[in-house]
Amino acid sequence: MTDQTPALRLENIVKTFPGVRALGGVSFEVFPGEVHALMGENGAGKSTLMKVLGGIYQPEEGRIFVEEVQTVMTSPLQAKAKGVMFIHQELSLAEELSVAENVYLGELPRKSFGRVDWARLYAQTDEILDRLKVSFNARTRVGDLSIANQQMVEIARALTVEAKAVIFDEPTASLTDAEKVVLFDVISDLRADGVGIVYISHRMEEIFKITDRISVLRDGEYRGTLVTAETDEDEITQMMIGRSLDLSRNAAPVEVGEVALRVEGLSCGDLFQDVSFELRQGEVVGFYGLVGAGRTEIAETLFGLRTPSSGRIFLKDEELKISSPIEAIGHGISLVPESRKEQGLILGMNCRDNITLPQVDDMTAGPFVADGAEVAIFDQYRDRLQIKTPSWRTSVGSLSGGNQQKIVIGKWLAMRPDVLIVDEPTRGIDVGSKSEIHNLLRDLAAQGYAVMVISSEMPEVLHVSDRIIAMYHGRIMRKFGVGEVTEDSLVQAISGIGGDGQAA
Amino acid sequence: MTKPTLSGLIKNGAIWGFIVLELIFFSVAGHFWSMSESAFMDFGNMLLLLKQSAPIGIIAVGMTVIMINGNIDLSVGATYALSAVVMLDSMSWPIFAGLGDWVIPVAWLLALLTGVTLGLINGLIVWKTGVDAFIVTLGAMLGYRGLVFMYNGEQPTYHLNWTMVDIAEANVLGLETPSLVLIAVVVIVWLLMTRTVHGRNAYAIGDNREAAVNAGIRVGPHMLLNFALIGFLSALSAVAFYSASGSVNPNDGTLFELWAITAVVLGGTKLTGGSGSIIGTFGGVIAIQLLRKGLGYIGADTETVNLVIGTILIAVLFLDKQLNRKGQEELKV
Numbered sequence: 001m002t003d004q005t006p007a008l009r010l011e012n013i014v015k016t017f018p019g020v021r022a023l024g025g026v027s028f029e030v031f032p033g034e035v036h037a038l039m040g041e042n043g044a045g046k047s048t049l050m051k052v053l054g055g056i057y058q059p060e061e062g063r064i065f066v067e068e069v070q071t072v073m074t075s076p077l078q079a080k081a082k083g084v085m086f087i088h089q090e091l092s093l094a095e096e097l098s099v100a101e102n103v104y105l106g107e108l109p110r111k112s113f114g115r116v117d118w119a120r121l122y123a124q125t126d127e128i129l130d131r132l133k134v135s136f137n138a139r140t141r142v143g144d145l146s147i148a149n150q151q152m153v154e155i156a157r158a159l160t161v162e163a164k165a166v167i168f169d170e171p172t173a174s175l176t177d178a179e180k181v182v183l184f185d186v187i188s189d190l191r192a193d194g195v196g197i198v199y200i201s202h203r204m205e206e207i208f209k210i211t212d213r214i215s216v217l218r219d220g221e222y223r224g225t226l227v228t229a230e231t232d233e234d235e236i237t238q239m240m241i242g243r244s245l246d247l248s249r250n251a252a253p254v255e256v257g258e259v260a261l262r263v264e265g266l267s268c269g270d271l272f273q274d275v276s277f278e279l280r281q282g283e284v285v286g287f288y289g290l291v292g293a294g295r296t297e298i299a300e301t302l303f304g305l306r307t308p309s310s311g312r313i314f315l316k317d318e319e320l321k322i323s324s325p326i327e328a329i330g331h332g333i334s335l336v337p338e339s340r341k342e343q344g345l346i347l348g349m350n351c352r353d354n355i356t357l358p359q360v361d362d363m364t365a366g367p368f369v370a371d372g373a374e375v376a377i378f379d380q381y382r383d384r385l386q387i388k389t390p391s392w393r394t395s396v397g398s399l400s401g402g403n404q405q406k407i408v409i410g411k412w413l414a415m416r417p418d419v420l421i422v423d424e425p426t427r428g429i430d431v432g433s434k435s436e437i438h439n440l441l442r443d444l445a446a447q448g449y450a451v452m453v454i455s456s457e458m459p460e461v462l463h464v465s466d467r468i469i470a471m472y473h474g475r476i477m478r479k480f481g482v483g484e485v486t487e488d489s490l491v492q493a494i495s496g497i498g499g500d501g502q503a504a
Numbered sequence: 505m506t507k508p509t510l511s512g513l514i515k516n517g518a519i520w521g522f523i524v525l526e527l528i529f530f531s532v533a534g535h536f537w538s539m540s541e542s543a544f545m546d547f548g549n550m551l552l553l554l555k556q557s558a559p560i561g562i563i564a565v566g567m568t569v570i571m572i573n574g575n576i577d578l579s580v581g582a583t584y585a586l587s588a589v590v591m592l593d594s595m596s597w598p599i600f601a602g603l604g605d606w607v608i609p610v611a612w613l614l615a616l617l618t619g620v621t622l623g624l625i626n627g628l629i630v631w632k633t634g635v636d637a638f639i640v641t642l643g644a645m646l647g648y649r650g651l652v653f654m655y656n657g658e659q660p661t662y663h664l665n666w667t668m669v670d671i672a673e674a675n676v677l678g679l680e681t682p683s684l685v686l687i688a689v690v691v692i693v694w695l696l697m698t699r700t701v702h703g704r705n706a707y708a709i710g711d712n713r714e715a716a717v718n719a720g721i722r723v724g725p726h727m728l729l730n731f732a733l734i735g736f737l738s739a740l741s742a743v744a745f746y747s748a749s750g751s752v753n754p755n756d757g758t759l760f761e762l763w764a765i766t767a768v769v770l771g772g773t774k775l776t777g778g779s780g781s782i783i784g785t786f787g788g789v790i791a792i793q794l795l796r797k798g799l800g801y802i803g804a805d806t807e808t809v810n811l812v813i814g815t816i817l818i819a820v821l822f823l824d825k826q827l828n829r830k831g832q833e834e835l836k837v
Binding site: 303305325326329330335337342343344345346347348349353357358360361363364367368369411 | 695699700701704705707708711712714715716717718719720721722778779
């Protein structure tokens with residue numbers, strides 16, 4: 001393999017953003033006919049690296065070679081012209097158009113006077129589809145295809161020119177097991193054709209099934225390359241995390257009170273199945289897992305945004321049917337949602353009005369809203385949460401992410417909930433505010449709230465939680481009690497390995 | 505919503521600045537081109553302008569509420585016409601024959617009830633089916649107009665009651681009834697939108713419906729109330745206008761929805777919802793009426809007036825976009 005010319009080679013790529021070194025000298029190569037996995041935690045730099053490859057970011061240092069010819073990437077289209085293709089996790093297809101039109105989108109074959117050469121378009125597309133051994137043809141409307149087949153269309157797109165390297169970014173995230181088998185077949189066909197494949201995934205079982213070598217990134221640094229056949233999960237996990245972070249929760253577990261929320265055998269279609277857990281007053285329970293593991297959906301079900309297909313929910317031993325957020329709020333359950341701006345805030349409104357939004361109904365003097373009472377509530381939570389804003393009149397849209405998040409949290413604290421669910425508490429928040437939010441969550445638990453934290457960041461979930469529940473594919477893989485968790489066991493549990501499935 | 509910044513001031517005050525410009529322009533231009541004896545800014549002329557603004561103005565206030573809430577209502581013109589038909593026709597119904605002039609409040613009530621009912625129908629369909637308000641009220645626009653024609657064919661519906669005309673042309677401090685109704689509506693709905701829970705929640709729903717749902721706001725009832733309100737205001741507009749004129753043609757009120765939307769948008773309310781003001785809409789209504797009158801005053805014909813208003817609408821929104829652009833974050837599409 002080593003005497004071959006690499007299909008794609010990166011040399012010492014450096015990319016910095018203001019205050020952050022996103023990539024610190026990453027080198028990496030993939031040979032023709034090789035499947036090369038790229039692994040790393042969220043935030044390790046994988047997506048930045050892909051954007052550099054696709055010409056969306058320009059690196060400060062380093063060089064990119066395609067078949068040992070140095071290349072400057074300026075756009076995904078230009079990367080494609082050089083033979084470097086991307087299959088994204090998120091599909092970007094025009095659903096109303098046919099498969100063929102999507103495959104050749106932007107470069108439809110032409111006849112004279114700019115007319116589309118439909119015969120050639122369909123013939124060429126069917127040729128590519130034959131290679132992929134799919135069940136649909138070039139004239140099928142893309143919107144009628146399953147997600148897996150739509151992904152095949154994306155792959156077909158990559159095959160319209162002679163591909164030298166194809167990069168798969170979490171391609172199996174939304175596929176069923178049967179669909180995965182088809183995808184893996186396609187990948188091995190591509191490999192047999194001498195294409196170099198970069199395969200990005202968190203899922204260990206897939207990595208071991210289809211890859212030849214594995215490169216690991218950590219905190220933007222290249223950590224080394226392993227030969228798949230000669231390594232094991234532990235070694236990879238070590239390379240991926242191996243940081244020496246202070247994980248001691250530096251506080252003895254606070255006094256845990258009675259059970260605030262109990263969930264028994266809760267299921268919601270394909271999203272999550274048979275989920276049971278307890279949440280006690282005074283504790284933070286962290287939910288950790290990959291994107292799509294079903295954590296957010298559990299929160300949404302508890303908050304009345306989804307209807308469970310089976311299972312029971314108890315609040316302080318009283319069984320509840322929660323069919324809307326209004327009911328959830330009435331029962332003392334609050335949700336700080338995953339995306340602040342889309343789901344949590346009224347961006348055009350001022351800080352005060354956002355904080356009092358759920359309770360403004362009860363704050364009236366005669367026919368009008370009682371302004372004074374509202375300002376009093378705002379002042380109270382501004383001081384308690386140390387929200388930094390010039391005045392209550394400032395629109396929340398102009399605050400920093402950290403302060404916006406505090407507004408959302410303040411909004412719910414003002415409702416005096418029993419259970420506070422926080423989904424991705426620090427997504428898109430700078431480092432300083434992160435630890436403030438973490439301390440805040442700890443304080444809230446100490447004050448007796450039952451706090452459920454969903455996070456995709458391991459340091460966060462380790463730092464903030466008393467207990468951790470690891471999820472994989474809609475199921476609870478493993479529950480870690482106070483002081484039981486190690487990074488290795490956590491990484492393995494969320495990758496679908498080593499769990500006990502039915503942990504107590 | 506209440507950020508006292510410079511760009512905010514320019515934005516909120518823009519429509520009033522525009523009105524001042526119009527006044528200056530037509531006063532000066534009138535000196536050279538006008539056939540009229542009196543000055544443009546003659547007090548009587550301004551009072552007349554306010555009265556002429558009333559029919560569209562009252563509806564535009566309701567449209568502002570609907571648009572802040574993130575919806576739109578295209579059926580207001582048809583609702584206006586149907587309410588007028590009900591009002592004028594009911595006055596000659598045999599069952600009310602013994603009422604004498606007391607038939608007037610009864611007819612008004614029936615007209616307002618008609619408006620509220622039509623609005624509730626729109627609101628219920630939007631709420632319960634989830635079909636876009638644009639489509640629902642487009643259908644309602646055609647449907648309600650169809651009812652108007654079914655009522656009396658191509659014939660006008662008329663009923664003249666001199667007591668009613670007297671009430672409609674009553675005069676307080678120089679302001680005639682339609683002007684008074686317009687001013688009252690502006691003040692009351694302004695209070696509704698800025699000071700009450702319903703107003704607050706309407707803004708929240710229009711700005712970010714998902715977040716509003718997550719905050720436990722009952723989106724449907726608020727929307728329903730707003731559709732009932734605009735139905736009521738469309739009927740009130742008809743009551744104020746037809747009490748004096750006493751005759752309604754089946755095509756009356758056509759294009760009112762578009763004039764109302766024009767005034768609302770000129771007044772700074774966003775088509776996407778969540779932001780806007782009743783006072784701004786009042787300014788928008790006045791600005792349009794000033795343009796019509798002013799252009800007429802200096803001798804332009806109706807076709808020219810529409811061309812100018814159309815051009816100004818686009819120009820104003822382009823300026824607004826420039827003022828509102830925050831840095832270069834906007835995606836180039």
